[in-house]
Amino acid sequence: MSVIYDRVALIGLGLIASSMYWAMKRDGLAGEVTGYARSEDTRNTAREIGLCDRVCDSIAEAVEGADLVVLCVPVGAMGAVAAEMAPHLKPGATVSDVGSVKVNVIETVGPHLPEGVHFVPAHPLAGTEHSGPRSGFPELFANRWLLIVPVEGSDRDAVDRLRSLWEAMGSNVAEMDAEHHDLVVAVTSHAPHLIAYTMVGVADDLRRVTDSEVIKYSAGGFRDFTRIAASDPTMWRDVFLTNKDATLEILGRFTEELFALQRAIRQGDGEHLHAYFTRTRAIRRGIIEAGQDTDAPDFGRAGGRKK
Amino acid sequence: MSVIYDRVALIGLGLIASSMYWAMKRDGLAGEVTGYARSEDTRNTAREIGLCDRVCDSIAEAVEGADLVVLCVPVGAMGAVAAEMAPHLKPGATVSDVGSVKVNVIETVGPHLPEGVHFVPAHPLAGTEHSGPRSGFPELFANRWLLIVPVEGSDRDAVDRLRSLWEAMGSNVAEMDAEHHDLVVAVTSHAPHLIAYTMVGVADDLRRVTDSEVIKYSAGGFRDFTRIAASDPTMWRDVFLTNKDATLEILGRFTEELFALQRAIRQGDGEHLHAYFTRTRAIRRGIIEAGQDTDAPDFGRAGGRKK
Numbered sequence: 001m002s003v004i005y006d007r008v009a010l011i012g013l014g015l016i017a018s019s020m021y022w023a024m025k026r027d028g029l030a031g032e033v034t035g036y037a038r039s040e041d042t043r044n045t046a047r048e049i050g051l052c053d054r055v056c057d058s059i060a061e062a063v064e065g066a067d068l069v070v071l072c073v074p075v076g077a078m079g080a081v082a083a084e085m086a087p088h089l090k091p092g093a094t095v096s097d098v099g100s101v102k103v104n105v106i107e108t109v110g111p112h113l114p115e116g117v118h119f120v121p122a123h124p125l126a127g128t129e130h131s132g133p134r135s136g137f138p139e140l141f142a143n144r145w146l147l148i149v150p151v152e153g154s155d156r157d158a159v160d161r162l163r164s165l166w167e168a169m170g171s172n173v174a175e176m177d178a179e180h181h182d183l184v185v186a187v188t189s190h191a192p193h194l195i196a197y198t199m200v201g202v203a204d205d206l207r208r209v210t211d212s213e214v215i216k217y218s219a220g221g222f223r224d225f226t227r228i229a230a231s232d233p234t235m236w237r238d239v240f241l242t243n244k245d246a247t248l249e250i251l252g253r254f255t256e257e258l259f260a261l262q263r264a265i266r267q268g269d270g271e272h273l274h275a276y277f278t279r280t281r282a283i284r285r286g287i288i289e290a291g292q293d294t295d296a297p298d299f300g301r302a303g304g305r306k307k
Numbered sequence: 308m309s310v311i312y313d314r315v316a317l318i319g320l321g322l323i324a325s326s327m328y329w330a331m332k333r334d335g336l337a338g339e340v341t342g343y344a345r346s347e348d349t350r351n352t353a354r355e356i357g358l359c360d361r362v363c364d365s366i367a368e369a370v371e372g373a374d375l376v377v378l379c380v381p382v383g384a385m386g387a388v389a390a391e392m393a394p395h396l397k398p399g400a401t402v403s404d405v406g407s408v409k410v411n412v413i414e415t416v417g418p419h420l421p422e423g424v425h426f427v428p429a430h431p432l433a434g435t436e437h438s439g440p441r442s443g444f445p446e447l448f449a450n451r452w453l454l455i456v457p458v459e460g461s462d463r464d465a466v467d468r469l470r471s472l473w474e475a476m477g478s479n480v481a482e483m484d485a486e487h488h489d490l491v492v493a494v495t496s497h498a499p500h501l502i503a504y505t506m507v508g509v510a511d512d513l514r515r516v517t518d519s520e521v522i523k524y525s526a527g528g529f530r531d532f533t534r535i536a537a538s539d540p541t542m543w544r545d546v547f548l549t550n551k552d553a554t555l556e557i558l559g560r561f562t563e564e565l566f567a568l569q570r571a572i573r574q575g576d577g578e579h580l581h582a583y584f585t586r587t588r589a590i591r592r593g594i595i596e597a598g599q600d601t602d603a604p605d606f607g608r609a610g611g612r613k614k
Contacts, residue, residue: 237577265551
């Protein structure tokens, strides 16, 4: 493939930025890629493993001359980073981000950007429970969705160019507005994460069942929850604080439904339970057919096979 | 390895029974293994794929002469199956089961068993989201825990022999009493399943986000929940109806904790959230160190690698 941006700057060097770097380099999608991270440790690690063509010690240096700047920091840090980099942006540059929340990022980043810079917010629906500069790999975005959330007046050419970069990194791309984005991810990502964190926290805090029992006997279902509950605490704190309304709306619906199922259990209403548990199988089939998960038993962990 | 039981009867031919059969045959742990399933379709499938040395058309025929009878039917069906087989059991035989609930199974099965038959309830903490006679594989129990729940007067030799069978199939074995068992699995398996079913049901029933969006954008965390929410509806209906008290106790704790986190989100209490999300990481580490899950990112699904 050919170069899509001559100069790219990655601000924040965690799982997403490092995966972007390896994906761009694998396919020659960018000329020079600079990187910046606030932590000196992270910058040193990046230099050690060859993450980015040039690791810079300031945001100003990293964004200077960049055609594309991608903010890959926790959502709560985006506004401050935008303010700091704004005076150093090249006219005509595109600024994008990979934040899990869009209304808040648009509100906090947008006002800092100078005229003549194109703002194209985006969000890759991809990740693992690992974090930090060593956690990236170039296949992270393969067949995962990238949501672009154009803002009022987003330049069409700038949007299309960013789209072509993500497609070249393997993503499927869709566009939607910011409010709808925040509700969709509240359902498909934010509420599930909070619920998983909650379940793991409860198990960790029981008097009558020890942590050692919880750990040994986790293969009955619990261990699945611990994976997403091992995700980066700072990132997720910021997600919940900045996508408050949509997350609370979905959690309200969840609690309502959970109470209905608890009542069915208490009253011995087997029909209600059976019908509910049958309905939920269809979504799993849809996800497998859409190529968004594996059909291998137990995510393929068990080494299982079907005869 | 050598034969542990000359004659084994498997009643119910789903995931667990079929995995037991393949594991016993792989290592020559049983002489003849008979099998019975209530559904003719299941019996035909079993004959077609060579599941069991002899598939019988009645429970009486299957258990006749068996040294070990293992009940592998949904918990709610165990009592009726026990009543039906009781007159045909060989004196000195061991009756065991693989039910996910123990207090209820002991109460419903125990009274039917004649004097001179040894009852040794058990529960393998192993499974996948697949079910039925085609879903079994011999490695299912490797490094998974098998909990033996001896009843009053359980014969020590009978317990030890069953233990040696499960160890030979790859399990780690522990013993505990029935009440504690039911609470442990309420935390590590039953509550997580109900919560996963609930989350998937909520996502399936939103007006403002379509099913197609939920499916496409599921990789942000939601898809993990759909795996266990695709488990067998009959089995799980019975689990909740028969482990009512322990499940409701854990769900009560869960709801309490979820409300506390929702309040922290509403009030913008980032410190509370960050501390909670940091604490839950330790349990994940414990599970990986105990060999109960993989450390590969995303359960190894993503093909991810660490540099």
